[in-house]
Amino acid sequence: MNDIGSMIGILIIILVILFGIFMLMREVMCWYWKINEAVSLLKSIDNKLSRNSSNSVFDQTGTSSSIPVGSTNYKKCSQCSKLYEASFTGEFCDQCGAKL
Numbered sequence: 001m002n003d004i005g006s007m008i009g010i011l012i013i014i015l016v017i018l019f020g021i022f023m024l025m026r027e028v029m030c031w032y033w034k035i036n037e038a039v040s041l042l043k044s045i046d047n048k049l050s051r052n053s054s055n056s057v058f059d060q061t062g063t064s065s066s067i068p069v070g071s072t073n074y075k076k077c078s079q080c081s082k083l084y085e086a087s088f089t090g091e092f093c094d095q096c097g098a099k100l
C-alpha cells in the first residue's frame, strides 16, 4: 500500500513538473511568435512605404538628385486621388469625373 501511495505521489509531482514545463514553453513560444509577427508586420510596412514613397522626401538615404525633377508638380484628384502631371490640361478627372 505504501509503495502504491508513494508511486502516485511521484506521478503527481512529475505531472505537475511537466505541466509547469509546458506552460513555460507556451509562454516562450508566445513571446517568440509575437516577435516574429511584429517583424513580418514591420517588413510589410517597410515594403509598402518604400513602394509608395520611392521618389518622395521620406527617402533619407537618397541624394536630392534621386528625386525626379518636377515630382512635386502634380495635380491630385480630390475624389479618387489619381495623380495628373501639372501639364495636364483637362478640367475633370478622367477616372471619376470630379473637377480637378
Ligand SMILES: [Zn+2]
Binding pocket: 077, 078, 079, 080, 081, 082, 093, 094, 095, 096, 097, 098
Ligand atoms: Zn478622380
